[in-house]
Amino acid sequence: MAEHKLHPENWIDLYADYLFNYAVARVSDSEIAKDLVQETFFAGLNSAKNFKGDAAERTWLIAILKRKVIDHYRKINSKKGKAEVRISYNTDSDTDGDWLEEQVADPFSRDGDNVLENEELGLALQECIEKLPKKQAQVFKMKTIQGMSTEDVCNELGINPSNLWVMIHRARTALMGCLNENWF
Amino acid sequence: MKISCEEASHICTKSQYDEASFWEVLKLRLHVLYCKTCAKYSKKNSKLTSLCDKAGLTSLSDDDKECMKRDLEKRL
Numbered sequence: 001m002a003e004h005k006l007h008p009e010n011w012i013d014l015y016a017d018y019l020f021n022y023a024v025a026r027v028s029d030s031e032i033a034k035d036l037v038q039e040t041f042f043a044g045l046n047s048a049k050n051f052k053g054d055a056a057e058r059t060w061l062i063a064i065l066k067r068k069v070i071d072h073y074r075k076i077n078s079k080k081g082k083a084e085v086r087i088s089y090n091t092d093s094d095t096d097g098d099w100l101e102e103q104v105a106d107p108f109s110r111d112g113d114n115v116l117e118n119e120e121l122g123l124a125l126q127e128c129i130e131k132l133p134k135k136q137a138q139v140f141k142m143k144t145i146q147g148m149s150t151e152d153v154c155n156e157l158g159i160n161p162s163n164l165w166v167m168i169h170r171a172r173t174a175l176m177g178c179l180n181e182n183w184f
Numbered sequence: 185m186k187i188s189c190e191e192a193s194h195i196c197t198k199s200q201y202d203e204a205s206f207w208e209v210l211k212l213r214l215h216v217l218y219c220k221t222c223a224k225y226s227k228k229n230s231k232l233t234s235l236c237d238k239a240g241l242t243s244l245s246d247d248d249k250e251c252m253k254r255d256l257e258k259r260l
Contacts, residue, residue, distance in 0.1 A: 020242065042255075045259055118238055169194055172200070179232070
């Protein structure tokens with residue numbers, strides 16, 4: 001197996017979005033997620049000497065981020081503990097049905113599965129985007145994720161529309177191939 | 185009215201962002217009628233669009249990334 005080495009100078013370009021999506025899915029607040037990602041990079045830098053090289057850089061950073069997310073929840077929970085706790089079986093009374101029986105989880109609901117599946121999909125997509133040539137990835141993200149107009153993207157990158165479409169086209173074809181095994 | 189497969193696939197990509205013109209879309213539709221390969225490609229391309237929507241990806245803004253980079257470089 002190839003020896004893995006850390007390259008902190010590339011971290012943000014390569015992993016910031018991946019880590020950010022991972023964090024947003026867990027804390028559902030983009031400001032907090034951003035801070036957690038930032039802390040993750042700092043922590044990674046501080047403990048770089050502990051990096052043994054037996055995992056890929058990203059896996060290692062995700063492991064740190066996981067701890068940061070847990071710490072975040074510990075912190076807000078310890079604040080909660082000091083508040084008064086009241087327990088009632090029906091907290092928001094405007095939901096339908098006053099009887100306990102009407103409020104049990106619907107056993108046929110697959111909402112939870114969907115959430116998990118979408119998150120997995122997001123990470124898979126992100127991984128595939130990372131494999132694209134840098135310029136293609138950039139154009140694809142601007143167009144698809146940030147939803148920028150063709151004109152804006154062209155102005156910002158100094159390319160013409162036909163260039164842009166060729167890049168998008170190549171990126172999409174590559175992504176289809178990359179996602180092929182599991183998602184099509 | 186006839187277009188090549190290459191042109192068809194490019195129009196197909198454009199149409200994923202609703203940026204293909206009416207005539208282009210018409211030409212693509214016609215092409216897809218008799219070209220199985222492009223029909224398959226179009227289907228996959230639309231599926232990719234719906235997957236991207238479903239994944240609800242977000243990304244950090246360039247400003248945020250620049251900030252992070254500066255902070256990180258200070259500690260390097």
